[in-house]
Amino acid sequence: MSSPLLRFEDWTDPVPPAEREVVSLTGDADAARPPLLFVPGLGHGAWAFAEHWLPHAAARGFAAHALTPRPGGDLRAQVHDVVQVAASLPRQAVLVGQGAGALVVAYAMGRYPVRAAVLAAPVMDGWPTLWAALRTNPFGTLPALFGGRLRLSRKQLFGPEMPVDQAQQYVERVAARPRRELVTHEPPPRPAGRPPVLVVGSPDDRIVPRTSLDRTATRYGSAPLLFPGMGHDLMLDVAWADPIEAILDWLDKELAQ
Amino acid sequence: MPDTPDIADRRDAVCVIGAGASGLAAIKNLREAGFEVDCYERETSVGGAWNWRHDRSPVYAGTHLVTSRPLTEFPDFPMPDTWPDYPDHKLVLSYLERYSAHFGLEDDVWFGTEVVSVEPVGDGRWDVTTQSTGGGSSRVQRYAGVVVANGHNWSPARPEIPGDFRGQVIHSAQYKDPAQLRGRKVLVIGGGNTGCDIAVEAAQQASTVWHSTRRGYWHAPEYVLGRPFDQITARRLPLRVRQWFYRRAVTLTSGDLTRHGLPAPDHQPYESHPVVNSRLPYYLGLGRITPVPDVTAFDGASAVLADGRRVEPELVITATGYRPRFDFLAPELLDIAEDGRPDLHLHAFARRHPTLAVVGLVQAGFGLFPLAHWQSVAVARWLRLRVTDPERATAVQRKESTRPVASWSRRRVVPTPRHWFEVDHVEYLRAVEGLLREMEAA
Numbered sequence: 001m002s003s004p005l006l007r008f009e010d011w012t013d014p015v016p017p018a019e020r021e022v023v024s025l026t027g028d029a030d031a032a033r034p035p036l037l038f039v040p041g042l043g044h045g046a047w048a049f050a051e052h053w054l055p056h057a058a059a060r061g062f063a064a065h066a067l068t069p070r071p072g073g074d075l076r077a078q079v080h081d082v083v084q085v086a087a088s089l090p091r092q093a094v095l096v097g098q099g100a101g102a103l104v105v106a107y108a109m110g111r112y113p114v115r116a117a118v119l120a121a122p123v124m125d126g127w128p129t130l131w132a133a134l135r136t137n138p139f140g141t142l143p144a145l146f147g148g149r150l151r152l153s154r155k156q157l158f159g160p161e162m163p164v165d166q167a168q169q170y171v172e173r174v175a176a177r178p179r180r181e182l183v184t185h186e187p188p189p190r191p192a193g194r195p196p197v198l199v200v201g202s203p204d205d206r207i208v209p210r211t212s213l214d215r216t217a218t219r220y221g222s223a224p225l226l227f228p229g230m231g232h233d234l235m236l237d238v239a240w241a242d243p244i245e246a247i248l249d250w251l252d253k254e255l256a257q
Numbered sequence: 258m259p260d261t262p263d264i265a266d267r268r269d270a271v272c273v274i275g276a277g278a279s280g281l282a283a284i285k286n287l288r289e290a291g292f293e294v295d296c297y298e299r300e301t302s303v304g305g306a307w308n309w310r311h312d313r314s315p316v317y318a319g320t321h322l323v324t325s326r327p328l329t330e331f332p333d334f335p336m337p338d339t340w341p342d343y344p345d346h347k348l349v350l351s352y353l354e355r356y357s358a359h360f361g362l363e364d365d366v367w368f369g370t371e372v373v374s375v376e377p378v379g380d381g382r383w384d385v386t387t388q389s390t391g392g393g394s395s396r397v398q399r400y401a402g403v404v405v406a407n408g409h410n411w412s413p414a415r416p417e418i419p420g421d422f423r424g425q426v427i428h429s430a431q432y433k434d435p436a437q438l439r440g441r442k443v444l445v446i447g448g449g450n451t452g453c454d455i456a457v458e459a460a461q462q463a464s465t466v467w468h469s470t471r472r473g474y475w476h477a478p479e480y481v482l483g484r485p486f487d488q489i490t491a492r493r494l495p496l497r498v499r500q501w502f503y504r505r506a507v508t509l510t511s512g513d514l515t516r517h518g519l520p521a522p523d524h525q526p527y528e529s530h531p532v533v534n535s536r537l538p539y540y541l542g543l544g545r546i547t548p549v550p551d552v553t554a555f556d557g558a559s560a561v562l563a564d565g566r567r568v569e570p571e572l573v574i575t576a577t578g579y580r581p582r583f584d585f586l587a588p589e590l591l592d593i594a595e596d597g598r599p600d601l602h603l604h605a606f607a608r609r610h611p612t613l614a615v616v617g618l619v620q621a622g623f624g625l626f627p628l629a630h631w632q633s634v635a636v637a638r639w640l641r642l643r644v645t646d647p648e649r650a651t652a653v654q655r656k657e658s659t660r661p662v663a664s665w666s667r668r669r670v671v672p673t674p675r676h677w678f679e680v681d682h683v684e685y686l687r688a689v690e691g692l693l694r695e696m697e698a699a
Binding site: 003004005006007008010011012013014015016017080083084087088089090091092111112113192193194 | 285289326327328332333334335337338339358359360361487488489491492493631683686687689690693
């Protein structure tokens with residue numbers, strides 16, 4: 001495992017800067033509350049949070065930001081971008097990652113002492129996730145194994161209650177090109193500082209198996225908070241308000257301590 | 258807190274002295290380890306040496322980093338990746354101010370407050386006497402630990418040159434602006450980064466420039482093959498190979514400077530504090546800078562050189578560095594020798610006082626901020642371990658006392674006070690990492 005102190009790669013080959021798209025809602029922000037930075041998963045952009053979660057968090061007094069991953073960036077570049085944006089915020093930030101974005105957040109926590117972190121439907125274990133994807137959506141997943149596009153299906157991202165045309169609209173916006181390291185990466189580093197970490201997910205998520213959810217939560221010393229009936233895209237599914245409400249309640253409770 | 262003559266007991270809180278880069282890192286990392294912190298800062302703002310408003314700041318108008326951004330930023334708070342490779346002092350100060358604001362560190366800083374004395378009261382606890390800067394009534398507070406981060410670049414080391422001199426002599430600490438050089442005959446003494454920098458500025462401003470150096474140094478350029486020099490050399494390679502690499506890179510860029518009259522280095526790269534300046538060879542080549550040997554005496558209008566020559570400068574700038582000073586501590590607490598050199602484990606931990614540490618008293622061919630960060634992480638975890646698991650702390654202490662000095666401190670450096678704290682960043686960080694690992698719960 002690489003050392004957190006001796007970062008030869010960062011010293012001799014730093015990640016080149018890139019234009020970063022950050023959507024921010026800071027209007028009603030309460031100065032006592034930390035800023036939130038949302039990190040989307042594979043194929044998603046800041047738009048996925050701008051739909052519901054961003055305005056909802058802003059309405060509750062949090063400065064809310066969402067970052068679009070740089071096109072073609074590997075895991076290292078994505079982590080770099082998240083840490084760069086987090087460090088540019090005026091106060092110590094809370095990171096909220098969804099799907100593969102949760103993996104990026106888990107890595108970023110090793111590089112930046114977050115105020116708190118939320119891993120939503122975290123894609124942390126590559127192999128079980130790949131296996132689940134092959135079972136649910138073999139034709140969408142197989143081409144991605146050979147460098148092609150990953151076609152995520154409506155069934156993978158959303159629960160059964162989601163209206164079909166709405167779901168189809170979102171699915172069309174998703175342009176996923178997974179990299180091999182999503183499966184082969186090392187386990188994420190230990191978080192810097194000792195931040196509180198919340199894991200949320202759905203037992204009916206067709207991408208992240210329940211066992212994987214439990215494993216991730218155990219790793220961060222808690223149990224996952226579950227929202228049955230929802231799909232993988234907790235921030236876009238019909239019941240999007242439930243998880244974000246729970247996340248913000250948890251934050252208020254944690255930060256009060 | 259009420260201003261009472263009694264000793265206010267701050268119980269488990271830790272006292273940090275100084276709110277410069279090292280002090281700020283100490284506050285942050287002590288807090289992360291769960292400590293309450295009181296930091297005392299004699300000035301009214303953060304930034305220490307990098308804040309040009311501070312009267313002890315050594316910063317001059319042209320000061321910039323000599324190590325590039327990725328090797329200089331705090332490991333957990335990167336500088337913006339759009340910043341230049343070698344940010345100047347204003348950017349560095351804004352970085353420290355943002356670091357402080359981002360983590361809310363100023364909440365724990367008592368500005369305009371000087372530490373007058375720090376005394377052990379037994380049991381590992383300390384009485385810290387503070388006073389408003391420039392006088393006022395003093396008060397005493399008791400702490401569970403003290404972290405000294407008062408910097409080592411503020412008390413000028415002035416060379417003792419015999420004889421009277423009719424011109425003006427200033428230390429580089431008093432050099433602020435190139436206008437001070439304009440149209441004058443200038444002698445710059447000192448071959449370090451500051452000395453070379455001022456010689457180069459003088460080459461652009463002064464009428465005549467002499468640059469006096471005692472020995473030859475390795476002059477690394479800022480860039481090799483379009484990349485910052487240190488990003489090329491900071492590789493995962495053994496020291497010997499890195500030294501070879503360094504010599505090659507210097508040969509290919511600055512080349513042989515003895516051709517211009519500079520002495521050849523009498524040591525290997527990394528055995529002295531690295532000097533990064535590609536403009537010095539350039540101005541030597543243009544004949545704007547005349548290299549001269551050591552100044553042995555002053556005599557009226559002239560300075561006498563080691564080779565017997567005489568030059569007649571109007572202004573002499575001694576860029577001869579700084580000495581660490583701990584006026585508020587009895588010398589034996591840090592095992593300070595006659596010559597003023599403290600003897601600390603990892604240049605950080607007092608050998609006989611487990612709750613006293615110094616952060617930032619170290620130099621490398623590498624930025625100081627990352628080293629100060631990891632030092633303060635180690636100090637904070639050590640103080641925490643003493644509270645949570647005293648038995649384990651004793652075991653760690655016993656193990657650490659057997660760590661050979663040569664494993665983290667440079668064995669071979671140029672024997673001058675300037676290199677008391679010179680370390681190789683790889684060896685040093687490995688040693689700190691080893692300590693961190695030992696302290697982790699088994």
